[in-house]
Amino acid sequence: MSERTRQVREGLAAVRERIARACGDAGRDPADVRLIVVTKTWPADDVRRLADLGVTDVAENRDQEAAPKVASCADLPLTWHFVGQLQRNKAGSVARYADVVQSVDRASLVAALDRGAQRAGRRLGALVQVRLDGDPGRGGCDPADVGTLGETIAAADRLDLLGLMAVAPLGQDPAAAFARLAGIRTGLRERFPTATWLSAGMSGDLEQAVAAGATHVRVGSAVLGGRPDVR
Ligand SMILES: *Cc1c(COP(=O)(O)O)cnc(C)c1O
Numbered sequence: 001m002s003e004r005t006r007q008v009r010e011g012l013a014a015v016r017e018r019i020a021r022a023c024g025d026a027g028r029d030p031a032d033v034r035l036i037v038v039t040k041t042w043p044a045d046d047v048r049r050l051a052d053l054g055v056t057d058v059a060e061n062r063d064q065e066a067a068p069k070v071a072s073c074a075d076l077p078l079t080w081h082f083v084g085q086l087q088r089n090k091a092g093s094v095a096r097y098a099d100v101v102q103s104v105d106r107a108s109l110v111a112a113l114d115r116g117a118q119r120a121g122r123r124l125g126a127l128v129q130v131r132l133d134g135d136p137g138r139g140g141c142d143p144a145d146v147g148t149l150g151e152t153i154a155a156a157d158r159l160d161l162l163g164l165m166a167v168a169p170l171g172q173d174p175a176a177a178f179a180r181l182a183g184i185r186t187g188l189r190e191r192f193p194t195a196t197w198l199s200a201g202m203s204g205d206l207e208q209a210v211a212a213g214a215t216h217v218r219v220g221s222a223v224l225g226g227r228p229d230v231r
Contacts, residue, residue: 004045004046004049005049007225008046008049008050008053008223008224009049009053011222011223011224011225012037012050012053012055012223014222015035015203015206015219015222015223016035018206018207018222019033019035019206019210019217021207022206022207022210022211023210025207025211026210026211028210032215033210033214033215033216033217034056034057034215034216034217035055035057035217035219036057036058036059036081036199036216036217036218036219037050037055037057037058037059037219037220037223037224038058038059038060038061038083038202038218038219038220039058039059039060039069039220039224040059040060040061040062040065040084040220040227041065041227041228042224042227043069044069044072044073046224047069047073047076047078048073048076050223051073051076051077051078055078056077056078056079057078057079057081057216058078058079058080058081059080059081059082059083059102059218060080060081060082060083060084061082061083061084061085062084063082063084063086063090063093063094066080066082066094066097066098067093067096067097070097071097079099079100080097080098080099080100081098081099081100081101081102081218082094082098082100082101082102082103083102083103083165083218084103085103085138085139086101086103086104086109088108088109088112089112091109091112091113091115091116092112092115092116092119093116094113094116095113095115095116095117095119095120095122095124096116096120096122098124099124099125100124100125100126100127100162101113101124101125101126101127102126102127102129102165102199102218103127103129103139103140103165104126104127104128104129104149104153105128105129105131105139105140105141105149106141106149107148107149107152110126110149110152110153110156110159111156113126113156113158113159114156114157114158114159117158117159118157118158122158123158123159123160124158124159124160125159125160125162126153126156126159126160126161126162127162127163127164127165127197127199128141128146128149128150128153128161128163128164128165128188129141129164129165129166130143130146130164130165130166130181130184131143131166132166132167132168132169132177132180132181133169133170133172135169138167140166140167143180143184146164146184146187146188147187147188147191150188150191150192150195151191154192160194161192161194161195162194162195162196162197163185163188163195163196163197163198163199163215164181164184164185164188164195164197164198164199165197165199165200166178166181166199166200167202168200168202168205168208168209174201174204174205174208174209175208175211175212178200178201178205178208178209178211178212178213178214179212181198181200181212182198182212182213185198185213196215197215197216198212198213198214198215198216199214199215199216199217199218200212200214200216200217201214201217201218201219202217202218202219202220203219203220203221203222203223206219206222
């Protein structure tokens, strides 16, 4: 086994252990929390290692990097998530390979993704990304607009509204932010009972996310190591 394979295996085991412990503390079944490994900045070889180790879900945040990586891993049984801020002119490309776009934060993007999925002959899962701090530069829609954006996604021919995604605001208590997100999800589910996903929690705050009811955690550095360019 290569040194890198050993490293990835250990990182993955440690994260699975953290998820299991957080579930134990929260009285939740670990089978109800899916680990998505964020592979941005890491090569396709690492994606292959992860698939060999039983990872089923991976995520990328830039189309330029993701498109060739997904293509070179086409033989692997993986679900690909797109979690980055998305320009409308990249939506057609992302619609060709992403299974779930977690960063849908405005109606113009819904239309572009729907057209892209139509052209590619595919359906896409979609999450509304919610902004939990006041900073519009970091992506996500205002909590007050979640319902309207949810309606727009649900009305799109080729998109399936699955739930919500958020990143905890820098320098704030993640537990409070995730509790707020869970409350927003409760409201969304009253209108859309199938919008069950709560994608929250990263390397630094997955425990708080699991405690708040996260169904999906997105973990990069705790599995794969520190990225050279933190973004
Ligand atoms: C990079 C990234 C993650 C993973 O972050 P880590 O701190 O490396 O676990 C999760 N979600 C999004 C949206 C990201 O861009």
